[in-house]
Amino acid sequence: MDITGMTAVELGKRIQKRELSAVDAVKAYLAQIDQVEALVHGFVTVDREGAVKRAETVQKKIDDGTLAGPLAGVPAAIKDNLCTKGMLTTCSSRILENFKPTFTAEAVKRLENAGAVVIGKTNMDEFAMGSTTETSYFGVTRNPWDLEHVPGGSSGGSCAAVAAEECPYALGSDTGGSIRQPSSFCGVVGIKPTYGTVSRYGLIAYGSSLDQIGPIAKDVTDCAVILETLAACDRKDSTSMPRENYDFRGALVDDVKGMKIGIPQDYFIEGLDKEVKEHILRAAAVLKEKGAAVEEFDLSLVQYAIPAYYVIASAEASSNLSRFDGVKYGYRTSEYEGLHQMYKKSRSEGFGAEVKRRIMLGSFVLSSGYYDAYYLKALRTKALIKQAFDKAFEKYDVILAPAAPTTAPELGASLNDPLKMYLGDIYTISVNLAGLPGISIPVGTDSKGLPVGMQIIASCFDEAKLFRAAYAYEQTKAYERPRLVKETRKERRER
């Protein structure tokens, strides 16, 4: 039985039918981790013994009928910025290298209540600041499609682990594209839900007004099922929003007849790779063929999203990260004179370069004399960007776009020029500013054999439309395994 090749929902069904147990499932994934993790490095922590024990407990509950849901007994990996009680939660930063939370994030708790077996914590850009997973204190994650390329970021570990079949699904977080862009680079499906859909309680905050947790899996069905489990209004997160509709599986129908799809012309300009562009337009043509009305339109303000984002996200980060001071948890410098030097040295030694860069920028734009010119200006720009999307959604059910302007760059190619790396988020960032849901689904590979992701964006709380369009497209294209997985499976057969 090809356990690691299954989707989460397929695996859950087999477990319910007693064709295999939760323990068999977790052991199959641990075996895959043994085989590929040294190459991929998708995880910061793999909790082998704990995972098997949890699987045994879950299996008992499956046997006595208390757990009968689609995710019961199915292993899951969690991005390392989501708190897991008693299990290291590092944010891929030195400053939290030894941090064991005293509570579990609400999103993880909801999965566990549904019988998920947490297998470990995935690597990420330090504090989710980065687009390549290269700013991790614990080393880079590699792309299972080509180990010389980055997996994207910041949820690069989660996406690489799903693609490498080290877990059937994972949780990520998305502040400016951190679920959608690495999903695109790794050839998997990842969704950032409407802001407020998934509780951020226990998510170590980066940009609180932008952060959202979402699932990453092999297909659209998995993402819909996992999101149904995650989504809930939580009193512990005051930005959590009650929704009218929590049914996402109902949207999984292969029918886009009459659906109105808009393609922003201003996304298809300079800087977009030719092959990526061709793939997206071809995928749009597929949906048109299936009966959707596809047309191009002018979204406007596209070039202002990134500068507005970096002001807002850095400002919020500088405030959120002030809690790391070497007093209550995490890293404290060994030598210091007095309290203030202890704070400063602990932070300076504990944070990496990209984190310090954003804390400095954030502190600057919030400082008196600059607050109006930068911070308030960015918040006004955000209002205009939201209006532009609102206007577009008066006409269209969903918007189609690339998830990123290129496929995965080579390792080391992005770090020298932060601004260039930031520009890679051009298609994802405005979605966070406007609080919208967005999904990335694989639509093919380029001439280098690297996956291309298409992003589908819907209006706030319109996940159902987004799932419907994504599901309909997916019916035309079978899931493709990355090279690394194909090779290791061939080796296994030959052995």
Added chain:
Amino acid sequence: MANKISDEVIEYVSILAKLELTEQEKKDAKADMEKMLDYIDTLNELDTDGIEPVSHVFPVHNVFRDDIVLNGDGSGDTLANAPLEKDNSFKVPKTIG
């Protein structure tokens, strides 16, 4: 117009940020910040007069709830994460002179 950041501004911002930067880091921070601010200045092309700043995408303002304790005493677990502890408290350098 190209932004120029003075040494004094970097000093001041690093105090706000509670960071102790090396000379090289200060130089880099200056260059990075000048470059980013030049880029951020493109926002000035936009006329935002009369536009209200939006910090939250939904019209939600104060969210109140009753202050009910739902978790138990976690002081032992919490202190287990402390870099230094003494007498069931966080241990820090002397704060009052």
